Amino acid sequence: MxxxxxxxxxxxxxxxxxxxxxxxxxxxxxxxxxxxxxxxxxxxxxxxxxxxxxxxxxxxxxxxxxxxxxxxEGIELRYGDRAHRVAFEDLVPGRAxxxxxxxxxxxxxxxxxxxxxxxxxxxxxxxxxxxxxxxxxxxxxxxxxxxxxxxxxxxxxxxxxxxxxxxxxxxxxxREYPFAWLGVLARVEPSADELIYAFTERGFALHSMRSPTVSRFYLQVPVGTRVEEWPDERIWSELRTRLETVEGFTLATGEIFERGLTPMxxxxxxxxxxxxxxxxxxxxxxxxxxxxxxxxxxxxxxxxxxxxxxxxxxxxxxxxxxxxxxxxxxxxxxxxxxxxxMTTLLHTFDSDDAYGRRLQLSHLDYVASSRAAATTLAENYVGLPW
Missing domain, CATH: 3.50.50.60 (FAD/NAD(P)-binding domain)
Incomplete structure (x- = not known):
């Protein structure tokens, strides 16, 4: 041939x-x-x-x-009891x-x-x-x-x-990171219109979606975690703990039909x-x-x-x-x-590192309050021009 x-x-x-x-x-x-x-x-x-x-x-x-x-045309950064939307349509018009x-x-x-x-x-x-x-x-x-x-x-x-x-x-x-992502697909309508990136002391969580009826979720878990350690009930409980930190937000749950681990x-x-x-x-x-x-x-x-x-x-x-x-x-x-x-900003590296967590919260506050910092995140996230 x-x-x-x-x-x-x-x-x-x-x-x-x-x-x-x-x-x-x-x-x-x-x-x-x-x-x-x-x-x-x-x-x-x-x-x-x-x-x-x-x-x-x-x-x-x-x-x-x-x-x-x-x-x-945006994503949400969620930390503490705060939710901040990074608005692409305002920061990088025409790009999403x-x-x-x-x-x-x-x-x-x-x-x-x-x-x-x-x-x-x-x-x-x-x-x-x-x-x-x-x-x-x-x-x-x-x-x-x-x-x-x-x-x-x-x-x-x-x-x-x-x-x-x-x-x-x-x-x-x-570079290898000391944690992995447990990812699941669930037959449930997304609980938000856009992706939610959540920083918590228990670890990172991401609310995403694949369609109007299928949602995608990720949880930060330790390296060496086995999928079998995470039955449906534990997954939903941990997702609620990490995502339901803002008043008025309730996480919808449904049938989990696929799960897997992603090394970082x-x-x-x-x-x-x-x-x-x-x-x-x-x-x-x-x-x-x-x-x-x-x-x-x-x-x-x-x-x-x-x-x-x-x-x-x-x-x-x-x-x-x-x-x-x-x-x-x-x-x-x-x-x-x-x-x-993004990884170092949003993940928990050491549960005893109170200093590190304060730095992360300070930087999240900076992104939420500075148009320049938010623009940097937005233009990188939507992709730099060819």
């Missing part, structure tokens, strides 16, 4: 890259070790930046997003976020690629990359060989793309390329979910890579490809800082 670009991983990054390359007339094959059903049902992030929404719409895969996505599950984006992209005759190989085994330091790399899987000119590693943190780079080439920057880590590798291999999305960087940047960073990577590959296949120019990593990392490190800042 032959193609111009071999794409490893059928997540948002790989599928969007394949779609954008198709619009340029560039061929690609997407290789994914999981089944299509697994990929389409995998619950992940649900907050899309303004730029991500614009890109999906402009590329022709945003019709369902515009119809079903929930556009939000849209709540639309990552799995829904994946479904839309798969449908678009298959409708256009795209080649997506689901459920493949024994994937390996070869010759990435030369001009004719290739991929093997399941006894087959796929020759290509470029490989895009979009297969996530645990994929095979990054480990295929020779040892010592990449530099990793990491920050991770970046530099550079994001080696030879003819280009890493994108979680294969190159991870952010804690507090800032809602994971999938949006993957889309930003793909935007840069698509343009670089367009120039390369149009006239052989390598300037944009050579500068791919540098261009992406500027945005990656900005998002890393914002995600770290």
């Amino acid at each position: 032959q193609t111009q670009v071999a794409i490893i991983g059928a997540g948002p990054a790989g599928l969007l890259l394949s779609h954008l390359l198709h619009l340029r007339g560039i061929s690609s094959v997407v290789v994914e070790r999981r089944s299509r059903d697994y990929v389409e049902q995998r619950v992940r992030a649900g907050v899309l930046e303004q730029g991500t929404v614009d890109m999906l719409v402009e590329s022709g895969v945003g019709s369902r997003l515009l119809k079903e996505g929930l556009r939000h 976020i849209t709540v639309y599950g990552q799995q829904e984006v994946v479904k839309d992209l798969i449908a678009a690629r298959l409708e256009a005759g795209g080649d997506i190989r689901f459920g493949v085994q024994d994937v390996a990359l070869h010759g990435i330091d030369g001009e004719r790399p290739y991929v093997t899987f399941g006894g087959e060989r796929l020759d290509c000119e470029v490989i895009a590693g979009c297969d996530g943190f645990h994929g095979i793309s990054r480990p295929s780079v020779p040892e010592g080439v990449l530099t990793a920057y990491e 880590r920050s991770f970046v590798v530099e550079p994001m390329q080696y030879g003819r291999l280009y890493l994108a999305g979680d294969a190159a960087h991870i952010v804690p979910p507090t800032g809602a940047k994971g999938m949006n960073l993957a889309v930003a990577d793909v935007r840069v890579l698509d343009r670089a590959l367009g120039a390369f296949f149009e006239d052989g120019s390598t300037a944009l490809l050579n500068g791919y990593s540098e261009a992406c990392l500027k945005r990656v490190w900005r998002a890393q800082h914002f995600s770290w800042w």
Whole structure:
């Protein structure tokens, strides 16, 4: 088999890259070790930046997003007995976020690629990359060989793309946090119109949503927590304790139909390329979910890579490809800082650290009282312009 670009991983990054390359007339094959059903049902992030929404719409895969996505022009910071709304429409006019599950984006992209005759190989085994330091790399899987000119590693943190780079080439920057998120989906109408980020002495909580009838909740829990330790009754009790801190607010409850644990880590590798291999999305960087940047960073990577590959296949120019990593990392490190800042602002790190909690409350008061501080939060949250 032959193609111009071999794409490893059928997540948002790989599928969007394949779609954008198709619009340029560039061929690609997407290789994914999981089944299509697994990929389409995998619950992940649900907050899309303004730029991500614009890109999906402009590329022709945003019709369902515009119809079903929930556009939000603000978020609420809740701490003590206070509730402060960060108003995007006032602070960053014309820019907002849209709540639309990552799995829904994946479904839309798969449908678009298959409708256009795209080649997506689901459920493949024994994937390996070869010759990435030369001009004719290739991929093997399941006894087959796929020759290509470029490989895009979009297969996530645990994929095979990054480990295929020779040892010592990449530099990793990491930070692990001493807590995790317990996330649940419940069949209940959201109790608020916008996301609520709650800071309490018992730990962080987030009230979010997926649709007018499905709500998404997160609780800060210790590292090593097991899902089995949290039956429904305990989850609802803790959510009420952390969220019902403002007069007049009552948390609606319902059937919890999915739950899982999300480790909290920050991770970046530099550079994001080696030879003819280009890493994108979680294969190159991870952010804690507090800032809602994971999938949006993957889309930003793909935007840069698509343009670089367009120039390369149009006239052989390598300037944009050579500068791919540098261009992406500027945005990656900005998002890393914002995600770290949101995480340290809103989570309890040490139950005995009264000094640290006072600093957090002081900073929350500053965001609530300073237009400049609130604007910084707002412009980073909705996504910096391309």
